[in-house]
Amino acid sequence: MAEEGVWMSRYHYFFARGKLDIAAMRDAARRLVGEHDYRNFCKLDPNVSSFVRRISAFEVRPVEPPPGTVGGPGEGRAGLAGEGRAGAAAADDDDECPLAPWVFVIDGSAFLWHQVRCMVATLFLVGSGREAPSLVDSLLDLQQCPARPCYDMAPDAPLLLHSIGYPEARLRWTPHADESLSAVAALWRREAEAATLRSAMLLTMRSSLLSARVARPAPSDRAGGGAGGGEGGGGGGRTSLVAWGELLAEGGRSPGGEEAGAARGGKYIPVLQRPTADGVEAKAATHEAKRARREARQQAEAAAGGTRD
Numbered sequence: 001m002a003e004e005g006v007w008m009s010r011y012h013y014f015f016a017r018g019k020l021d022i023a024a025m026r027d028a029a030r031r032l033v034g035e036h037d038y039r040n041f042c043k044l045d046p047n048v049s050s051f052v053r054r055i056s057a058f059e060v061r062p063v064e065p066p067p068g069t070v071g072g073p074g075e076g077r078a079g080l081a082g083e084g085r086a087g088a089a090a091a092d093d094d095d096e097c098p099l100a101p102w103v104f105v106i107d108g109s110a111f112l113w114h115q116v117r118c119m120v121a122t123l124f125l126v127g128s129g130r131e132a133p134s135l136v137d138s139l140l141d142l143q144q145c146p147a148r149p150c151y152d153m154a155p156d157a158p159l160l161l162h163s164i165g166y167p168e169a170r171l172r173w174t175p176h177a178d179e180s181l182s183a184v185a186a187l188w189r190r191e192a193e194a195a196t197l198r199s200a201m202l203l204t205m206r207s208s209l210l211s212a213r214v215a216r217p218a219p220s221d222r223a224g225g226g227a228g229g230g231e232g233g234g235g236g237g238r239t240s241l242v243a244w245g246e247l248l249a250e251g252g253r254s255p256g257g258e259e260a261g262a263a264r265g266g267k268y269i270p271v272l273q274r275p276t277a278d279g280v281e282a283k284a285a286t287h288e289a290k291r292a293r294r295e296a297r298q299q300a301e302a303a304a305g306g307t308r309d
């Protein structure tokens with residue numbers, strides 16, 4: 001059991017590899033390391049007076065399942081990615097399978113409200129090619145960007161508080177640690193079994209989709225733009241049947257929907273050109289005004305109650 005005095009927290013944020021530019025994301029992540037004012041990378045809490053925090057490490061790396069777990073070395077990465085690469089090797093930076101699991105690993109002494117999700121959101125924008133890594137520098141520069149531009153936070157589901165560090169002098173140990181760990185391990189096993197079964201179901205569904213037979217026009221028809229080709233086209237063109245997965249591979253496409261950081265359609269507005277949320281001073285003023293109105297209402301209700309008595 002730990003007392004006050006946390007000196008390090010580590011967060012993991014998981015994501016699928018997709019088509020994200022890992023090098024650019026690592027460049028942006030490096031710029032977040034150090035002691036900075038992160039007010040543009042959080043949701044402002046009016047009760048917080050200082051937004052200076054220290055990030056000691058921010059890594060972008062592939063997930064390597066521990067040996068002996070589901071999806072461990074030699075069994076899981078090819079299956080999870082669904083690309084049919086049997087006996088996949090250990091995780092490495094050259095793995096470009098769109099479903100390969102990757103993770104952000106962030107170490108810091110303390111974090112602001114939703115800070116990790118905001119930092120990850122900006123890295124997804126960089127990884128998708130819509131923003132340059134220098135966006136981080138601009139958001140950290142309070143002269144250039146005194147208030148947080150409006151951008152969506154990354155989803156909360158892939159976020160994991162991985163570990164917390166305490167100075168040894170501030171620790172006192174409980175004799176019931178084994179029982180607590182056993183209870184957590186049992187919970188982990190139930191969750192892992194459910195996730196494994198769901199993963200098997202999804203991979204089976206994906207295999208069925210990729211093997212579905214679809215019509216492909218003959219080369220002569222494709223060269224002519226498809227006019228008159230195909231069944232009922234009246235042009236004598238012929239079609240052949242092919243697995244949908246093969247057709248996608250020929251076109252350099254991959255199955256699946258929107259990936260992390262993918263555009264949702266419409267014209268993209270760069271972050272630095274967007275409207276900004278209320279700054280620290282405006283947020284504090286709004287909070288103080290709400291507090292004053294609440295106190296005035298409570299006083300009025302108390303006075304009215306005293307009059308009735």
